Amino acid sequence: MPQKKNPDALELVRGKSGRVVGSLTGLMMTLKALPLAYNKDMQEDKEGLFDAFTTWQASLAMVTSSLSGLTVNHEICRQAAQGGYANATELADYMVSKGIPFRQAHHNVGELVQQAIQAKKPLEDMPLEAFQAVAPVIEQDVYEWLTLDALLEKRCALGGTSPQRVNEALKAAQQQQQIQVRDANLGDIGAILDLVQHWAGAGENLPRAKDDIVHSINEFAVTEVDSKVMGCASLYIYTTGLAEIRSLGVNPKTEVRGQGRMLVAYLLKKARLLQLNRVIVLTRVPDFFEQRGFSHCSKDTLPEKVMKDCEICPRLANCDELAMEYHLEQPNERLIFRSSC
Template sequence: MALWGGRFSGGSSNMFRQVNDSIGFDQVMASQDIFGSIIWSRALQGAGVLTADEQTQLEAGLQSLLDQAQAGTLDFSQTQEEDIHAFVEAELTATLGDIARKLHTGRSRNDQVATDFRLWCKDHIAMLRTDLVGVIAALTELAARSQDIIFPGYTHLQRAQPVRFAHWALAYVEMFKRDVSRLDDALARMNFSPLGCGALAGTTYPVDRQAIADQLGFTAPCTNSLDAVSDRDFVLELLFCASTSMMHISRMAEDMIFYNSGESGFIQLGDAVTSGSSLMPQKKNPDALELMRGKCGRVFGSLQGLLVTMKGLPLAYNKDMQEDKEGAMDAVTQWHICLSIAVEVLDSVVVDKERCQQAAQQGYANATELADYLVDKGIPFRTAHDISGQAVVFAISQHKPLEELSVAELQQFSAVIEEDVYPILQLEYLVDKRNILGGTGIEPVAQAVSAAQQFVAAQQATQP
């Protein structure tokens, strides 16, 4: 049953139906579509279109369908309907007869689908927000148990300055916290109801759109009918949130793949999130991390695809906009999967403290401290920088770290160097000297861990 069949005497071709029918993917919005129809039936009664008895029958029939949708027992396998809206109306008509044909009065599939998809996005934002908090919790726990582990920090993928492993984990805590705030912002802009805007120009029936919005769980109704039915900014924002967060996941995965490599050996991953080789029995591959990194591009593609679809569309609704759903639904699914597996990966991580310590000592990261030491002795920084670099070159030639050079060897480069240089060349000194907010000293790291724990506790306390 096509909802638009009034002026047509012939049916659609099979090829047209393959590109036109959306029931194969928009059926996942069954609960949202039925819920919206329940609220619309109440609005129609309030506008005098339905009697109280008619509305009661419609709501009872819709509630039965909603119960089936939520239980996952609605059967779409034999339907010939083109979309979820036609399917629901057909199911309702089969139960109630002609009274079901009154439900679509004053409503268009344009405002209906815009409402359905906003509701679907809102429901999934709640799920994704919980997922993000779970990743933050796993990172925070990893940080809490690795505060005493020092390993190399990198720039240009070259060893730079030593940091606490907890400081690395906390950097990603900050990224995922921003992802949470982006979702909250997207939800605030998404939280307006298109229902009652009709095809593009509103409806002639005196429905109470604020009451409709309230009952649907929206903040308010959309204020322009043209915009309401043709806006897909809310999908784009959700896809941008997904893309940014997947970029964070991918960067974290890349770090951990490197840290897990034989060349680094800083961490070991659990068996449950790794795989072996069909040829080489010694291999333990970080496949979960690689898949997380790989799926990032897939989510980016969904964002780019919808941007390109929307960029040339005139107002108001155009059938091109049916392309908003499959990419977005897949992106949400992939994001959810990656956030979920990220928790398992992080929970499995074992950090090799000794290997981390050795690597931090081998990178001549204390060269900056030697330069600062010389500055404290009255040498201009640029000169101190040159002296420190010369000492590093010599240490490399001797296959020694800076702290193992003798005073006499160091004094080749500056006579002001004394025995008091050795404490400042130790790893703990290098790290804990940066004892300021945002630094990698033990005190700011411990405070950051505590703040992250408090954030997680507050977020989990408000989750349903």
């Protein structure tokens, strides 16, 4: 019927998801209990695997097209959210905060929801007398708990649905779309040199000559924002198998956050591929590294091969850096991360 506007593309994707999950189930059944040797059973994985990828890629294209032209009717969405008694759990939590055991609160809310259905009202429109007839501890402040805004604000745990967390997630997704992390090339020499000289002048990194950067360009990783290099860091490997991340710096004029975090993650991934197992950090920003999973350790554990670089540090006589470490999965060599010296 041409007058209707059904979400046809999204319905198709919902249907296709069953097809992909079916391919996964079939593949797992084929692999189940296979011995550790070549088996002709494996020829059966191709049909489901290739079909799943084709279906998946087509579904992504449909969802992308649907979302790009999507507009939201906020008032209709709010009305829909207020239906269905989604705030029933919040009412139970309110009762628990008043000292009612959750088991009893659950029973009371069920009774109140039944009354609200019969009255054809949402919970937040029920009179206070009706609440108190079921649970006398309920007071006027219950209505503040039952609003949609209050429900969302309380879901403020990491990954939650509060406006604050949603905005953080959107901002992080936008930043990741803007930032590209890659291995450096000779065309990046000028930008890397500017970054190193800036942070060396600020006393946060050791100075490095242009020739040194050219010779070690294969050690560097950079971040790009709008096709411009805005951050860099290098991974130096000693002959003993020891490694050190050097020259970490981000352009102070950039407004795109998260570049330092992405550089650290990129080089740690590279360290895993090299089968390094320990990251040690000398830093003045311990909070940043604690968020990356680092823990504090003693400077005495730093090898002399690395500590010799402190001799050319402008803050040698008054070092205020903290030592931190991060253990990778591999059991062998070690990695040193030096954010300042």
